[in-house]
Amino acid sequence: MTRSDQGTATAERLATEECWALLESETFGRLAYRLVDEVHLVPLDYAADGHAIHLRTGSGNKLLAAALESDVALETDWRGDGTAWSVVVRGRLRRLEPGEQAAVAPPARPWLDEVPHEVVELVPTSVEGRRFTWPPEVAATR
Amino acid sequence: MTRSDQGTATAERLATEECWALLESETFGRLAYRLVDEVHLVPLDYAADGHAIHLRTGSGNKLLAAALESDVALETDWRGDGTAWSVVVRGRLRRLEPGEQAAVAPPARPWLDEVPHEVVELVPTSVEGRRFTWPPEVAATR
Numbered sequence: 001m002t003r004s005d006q007g008t009a010t011a012e013r014l015a016t017e018e019c020w021a022l023l024e025s026e027t028f029g030r031l032a033y034r035l036v037d038e039v040h041l042v043p044l045d046y047a048a049d050g051h052a053i054h055l056r057t058g059s060g061n062k063l064l065a066a067a068l069e070s071d072v073a074l075e076t077d078w079r080g081d082g083t084a085w086s087v088v089v090r091g092r093l094r095r096l097e098p099g100e101q102a103a104v105a106p107p108a109r110p111w112l113d114e115v116p117h118e119v120v121e122l123v124p125t126s127v128e129g130r131r132f133t134w135p136p137e138v139a140a141t142r
Numbered sequence: 143m144t145r146s147d148q149g150t151a152t153a154e155r156l157a158t159e160e161c162w163a164l165l166e167s168e169t170f171g172r173l174a175y176r177l178v179d180e181v182h183l184v185p186l187d188y189a190a191d192g193h194a195i196h197l198r199t200g201s202g203n204k205l206l207a208a209a210l211e212s213d214v215a216l217e218t219d220w221r222g223d224g225t226a227w228s229v230v231v232r233g234r235l236r237r238l239e240p241g242e243q244a245a246v247a248p249p250a251r252p253w254l255d256e257v258p259h260e261v262v263e264l265v266p267t268s269v270e271g272r273r274f275t276w277p278p279e280v281a282a283t284r
Binding site: 028030032033034037038039040041042043070071072073074075077079086088090 | 170172174175176179180181182183184185212213214215216217219221226228230232
């Protein structure tokens, strides 16, 4: 656990398994990926099960990134009164073969419901998370 | 306005000024940036005023990205019952001169309260937003 107690907030680094449990507790995140020199960032639904993450996409950009095996990052977070957490998974996208598509449970209710769509897998290379805690007097003003 | 009515969700593209109004209504987002071949994604507080965006950072990575004038994307979103929106601003980071730092109002309560910190400006090159609407039967299950 690493803490930063300077100023208004306390940040605590989360253990890897806690990061995965939080990822599984949510279905909504944001995916950052790059295409050549451009960074893109889109909200999307995902499904985390075990240490596997699947995304449903109808976006040509995301599929292109997958085809290129581009480096990506997926973030999800939650805020409550006086506390918050954020988890970031980094890795590469992998296009599923048609046979694999049928075997995974895709996110059921996508933000971007484009057709045709494909399910892509995020193959993780790292996961990091932090929990943030604000003292009561600061939390009350947030 | 562009609509996608296939399936469960309706997506509506937002006008530029509506995107800016929504950006100003929030103070919390996620910044995606790249360093060489790596994509990074971090939650942070921001301040949008007019068409100017300022971020407070203590992260060496973010400052390095700023120094490199790397391409970045900032996303903020909101979800309610049956509706949601997301706005993404793309642009480049610019390190403020010491004199400029004093002139801008930084986000007051950073998630990552590291010291020393600096205020950096996101110089926008584009802003895009969408509003998502789920029909009542779908919204009830979200």
